[in-house]
Amino acid sequence: MLSNSNFIRQSLELHLFFARIMKEHSFFLQIGFVQRDSNLMVKADMFRAEFDRLLVDVISLSNGVVSASVLESGEVVTPFTLKAEMASSYLTGVNIPTSLTRAEQELRPLDLSKVIDNHMLEERVVMINNRAMDLVKALAEFKTMLLSNVLNCRLFTNNYPLLIDHILREAKFYYNLIQKLQNREEVVLEREAYVEEVFWNEIMAEHSKFIRGLLDPTENDLINIANDFGNEFTELEAQSKEAMDKTIPISKVTNDSLKATIEISKFKAEATKGLIECKIKSIIMPLLGDHTLREANHYLRLLKIFEKGSMY
Incomplete structure (x- = not known):
């Protein structure tokens, strides 16, 4: 069974990577729709904003809690992330909160004293995991609907059908990883x-x-x-x-x-x-x-x- 400290650390590390991936999937979907499907643009934008809010809470809990290897790997942010966000926001008119990237750049690595026997933090992480699972499940359902409509010529998007299927598989993979953590699987x-x-x-x-x-x-x-x-x-x-x-x-x-x-x-x-x-x-x-x-x-x-x- 996964120890409490490893449960906390691994959960937050997972969300620092995958919650950002999910919010960007929502952004890529949002900018790929045509004018006829403005309702889908709004829906994708809502998902993007929800993952932004999830990431805000994950970042607030992560300082001194996640490992240096994750923070230094370039999977949370890269030297290009901030400029890429700024350029993409300028090109699309979508407001991408670069404050999240700046906050992630300032995260400090693991301090064991913050996670050992920290039951309050553990409870908050359990809640974040449940919230993430609900959000990822809803996004996966949205992607499934989009893929079906694209394949049946009921919807046009500038995103390849394979790309929609690709990001759907990533959402399902993320969901399964959270589920394993909630079950404290080693x-x-x-x-x-x-x-x-x-x-x-x-x-x-x-x-x-x-x-x-x-x-x-x-x-x-x-x-x-x-x-x-x-x-x-x-x-x-x-x-x-x-x-x-x-x-x-x-x-x-x-x-x-x-x-x-x-x-x-x-x-x-x-x-x-x-x-x-x-x-x-x-x-x-x-x-x-x-x-x-x-x-x-x-x-x-x-x-x-x-x-x-x-x-x-």
Whole structure:
């Protein structure tokens, strides 16, 4: 059974990463609708605002409570997040609260005295977890409805059907992780490695394919690089599934995935910088670049844990 201190820390670390991801999903949906569907814009904006409020409360509890490895990983914020938000807000007219990013930049790492036997903090985290589950479930239902309508030609959006399916899977994944924490389930490292590597290798492959498809047709070099990453991570996803079936050792897949994720993180960092500085021709919102970079950084931290063989 998960200890109280680990329950508190892991819950807040999870929300610092995923609540921001969910609020940005809502933003990407919001700006993708056409004028006819202004009601859906409003609905997506409401979800974005709800996740902003959730993140405010998570940040307020996180100072001195989350680990340095998470804060330093680039999965909570990157050196580009603030500028990406400002540029994306300017381009869309959507008010993105950059104060949250500034607050996250100031978070201090774990001080054990703040979490050991802190029953009041534990109760607040339980409430935040329940609130997050309700919110993520509602957002997943919204995404499911959108995907169904897009596939049945009842709705047009500038977001690929695969992107909507992609962000729906991420919402479901987040929900399941919160549920495990609420049940105080201990992490079994090897089992976790199989599940996470199958999931995130697929996510990295799809990121690469989205980037490829959103670049201007004249950006041949970047298109080819993105395409190569897409093929590489599709192969790694297949290998992860083989490892799950015990066909090949998970350690080999972890090592290969680590090398590939280091490289795609560098690529996404350069691309995000290029988008912010208007040096790349594309229809990629700067915040989408930073969003995919944070996901790569999150996966990179997990892979390093799996390689080392210890969660702590």
